[in-house]
Amino acid sequence: MQVESRTPYGADRTLEAILSSTSSDSHMWNLIFIQLVLEEHGYHVTNLGACVPVEALVDRCAALPPTVVVLSTVNGHGHLDGALAVNRLRQIPSLATTPIVIGGKLGIQASSLDHVQHLRAAGFDAVFGDTASDLSEFSAFLRRVAADSFAGAPSCDVAVARTPLEIARAAAARGAGLA
């Protein structure tokens, strides 16, 4: 499943984003919204949609390969499903240093520091909650990835600017946002 988007910045498709739900998450509006956000940051988006099996995600990411992989999830299983997915993605040599991030509602309770640390340890470069401030953090993150991509810097360096605690603090604050 994919929805091809037009890149708003001319024909150069240098910024490729793969956007996906987690394997058990059927929510769609978060994906539609994040696709628009990515496009507005100059990314060409392959939106894999809801309930994407891990192997389908891995196949698409290995084939492209993307500038960034974004998992968006709100069903409360994200801390489990996301960790499994990134673990598999990191086994693919071409994805070892690709920025891979996850955001949304990560547990069935409010997001916790444990979930963020668990997901970072599993291989995500950044973990976002679902608040307005998370959305601006995500936006800043996308700009950094884009800048580093055009500068030719190793892509994995862009995402380590935030400590897990900062991310957790942002995730714990609630407001309108990513999901």
Add this chain to the structure above:
Amino acid sequence: MTSPVPFGEVITRAAARGRLIVQPRMGMGDPVDMRAGLLAVKAAKASTVGTITVDSYTRCNDDEAVRRAIAGDGQLNGYPIVARTSDVTSAIVKELRDASFVIQVRHGSADPQRIFEALVAAGLDATEGGPISYCLPYSQLPLADSVKNWAVCCKTFGRLRDKGYEPHLETFGGCMLGQLCPPSLLVAISVLEALFFCQQGLRSVSLSYAQQANTAQDLEAIAALRAIAAELLPNVDWHVVVYAYMGVYPRTVSGAMGLLGEAARLAVRSGAARLIVKTAVEAYRIPTVAENITALEYASAAAGQVRRAGPAEPASDTGILTEARTLVDAVLELGPQLDRTLTAAVGRGLLDIPYCLHPDNRGRTRSYLDRDGRLYWSDTGALPLARRTAVAAPDRNSSADLQRMLNYVARKYDSIQNAAPGQINDHERNQ
């Protein structure tokens, strides 16, 4: 063994007594917690139906993930009805079900064969879903497979009749993507799924409609739903079930309760028999049992303040009935048997859900929410309808436009501080 009172009959009896039936979404990984939740719903000060919501791993047939979750912290977002033995589930059902309290299973699967086997084994006679509504928004499965699966599941479910049950199936088609789907398409899909169920042998169904962003428009849509159902479902036991808003939910308690109260009044005014509630914490997380009980009792009280449930009040006519009938007729023109035509109907874009990412959805339609919360088509794609019904809709939404439309209802209800029930939508009622 004595046959239980059929689900549809319990709802119809309550409606005849002028009581709106209220129902939560509720599912716990542990059977002990599930039983306690159902007990609390039964004891609530309202006419209630119990719900067993199935977890999302079971919905995806991911047995390994269910096992991991049960072996780990046990935190599942629903009841793993396939992993639990039928003895465990049926013991809960037998203990709690009686002539005034029935239980429905809610799941969300496009491949629900094992869920249906499990609920038949446990003697559960009511569930919901549909070949379109549980595939296009929720699954990667090809629609053709979902249609086949649902036809088989209707047959499986029908086996309950041999045991003295009258199985009841509710369409989820009135809720495509929860928000921003114009009402005529919600009505059309809900009717088509009900007709599909009946063609596959069921005799007791309910038709869903999810509250959208303008009450006058919703009243008109539900009147259209009832009119078409009455035409196409003769000799079938059917009722209408309203879902409290399924989109981005208000974040304040007063906003959430205001929206729920409006849903309850919508249900009564439209002549619906049943309401599925949302809670004050909907914007944040899965509700606790206590939060669900509060919502059930609040909704029941709000419904009681309108008048006794009964016949619908007359609705305005902006053309929803004509549009919905045109969509249904266009699908039925492909042939009378929906199991053979639904996939082609979606493939040709006769049914096309705005913004839906499923590969079998054409994805050429777009909707637009005006300043009064009314939904219009900004692009009808290949739908057999006039090109667009919105006057001032932009050709392409930015993320900010989309967020504004997605958050319209939440913003509206959150901005009304301490409003008393009945005051919220007076301006809409007068439109």
